[in-house]
Amino acid sequence: MSVQLGVNIDHVATVRQARYERNSGSINVEPDPLDAALAAERGGAVGITAHLRQDRRHIIDDDIFRLKDAISTKLNLEMGNTPEIVEIALRVLPADVCLVPESREEVTTEGGLDCVTFGASLEPTITAMREAGIRVSLFIDPEPNQIEAARSLGVPVVELHTGAYAEATGPARERELARLYEAACLASEAGIQVNAGHGLNYTNIAPILTLPKLVELNIGHSIVSRAVFVGIEQATREMVALLRS
Numbered sequence: 001m002s003v004q005l006g007v008n009i010d011h012v013a014t015v016r017q018a019r020y021e022r023n024s025g026s027i028n029v030e031p032d033p034l035d036a037a038l039a040a041e042r043g044g045a046v047g048i049t050a051h052l053r054q055d056r057r058h059i060i061d062d063d064i065f066r067l068k069d070a071i072s073t074k075l076n077l078e079m080g081n082t083p084e085i086v087e088i089a090l091r092v093l094p095a096d097v098c099l100v101p102e103s104r105e106e107v108t109t110e111g112g113l114d115c116v117t118f119g120a121s122l123e124p125t126i127t128a129m130r131e132a133g134i135r136v137s138l139f140i141d142p143e144p145n146q147i148e149a150a151r152s153l154g155v156p157v158v159e160l161h162t163g164a165y166a167e168a169t170g171p172a173r174e175r176e177l178a179r180l181y182e183a184a185c186l187a188s189e190a191g192i193q194v195n196a197g198h199g200l201n202y203t204n205i206a207p208i209l210t211l212p213k214l215v216e217l218n219i220g221h222s223i224v225s226r227a228v229f230v231g232i233e234q235a236t237r238e239m240v241a242l243l244r245s
């Protein structure tokens with residue numbers, strides 16, 4: 001089976017908030033991330049990803065509840081490990097949550113969640129999610145110690161941070177790909193599903209598809225950017241075609 005695509009629709013909400021952040025009661029509020037999610041599903045997305053940030057800079061609470069109700073695929077809620085957002089997640093009950101860093105201290109060198117340092121504080125959240133029937137993923141750097149921490153925490157999924165790969169060029173990019181390859185091997189050997197995301201686009205995606213045991217990619221910015229010209233459905237369809245090729 002080809003690698004599956006989750007479309008992150010945060011930046012549709014970014015455009016909305018750019019104008020309507022202080023006027024959400026307006027009758028003209030647009031664009032609606034829910035419409036984007038439905039179009040992404042028509043284009044072949046197997047899931048919709050949205051990040052409810054503490055500062056609500058793009059997605060807001062109401063979006064998450066509406067997405068959960070309206071989409072026919074699955075909702076992957078990206079979230080920081082903060083009591084307020086955990087409480088919302090337990091009310092929304094998305095299929096998946098992906099725990100990501102919310103504050104600077106939780107970030108590793110490359111930008112993933114530092115599960116080595118913060119394992120103890122992640123544990124109660126992971127347990128609460130599991131008990132609520134939510135599948136938990138950890139957004140981590142492709143580092144052996146982070147994979148080991150994810151294994152100790154008993155999560156079923158990791159999302160490997162591809163940001164350093166996306167930013168690198170030449171030999172450095174090859175090194176980043178090798179790190180991702182090694183991490184994907186370690187995770188799958190530990191029985192953990194391998195997802196990946198961040199900074200992926202139509203031109204840098206092909207080498208990522210060579211990663212072993214890769215199940216799902218979460219891609220946002222490049223699809224929303226392409227959608228400005230061709231629409232979300234077509235932009236999603238084009239990325240799905242690359243994943244299948």
Ligand code: PXP
Nearest residue numbers: 008139197198199218219220221
């Ligand atoms: N995966 C995670 C965990 C993210 O936080 C994000 C958004 O930053 C993405 C994937 C999508 O990244 P991008 O918008 O660069 O495709």
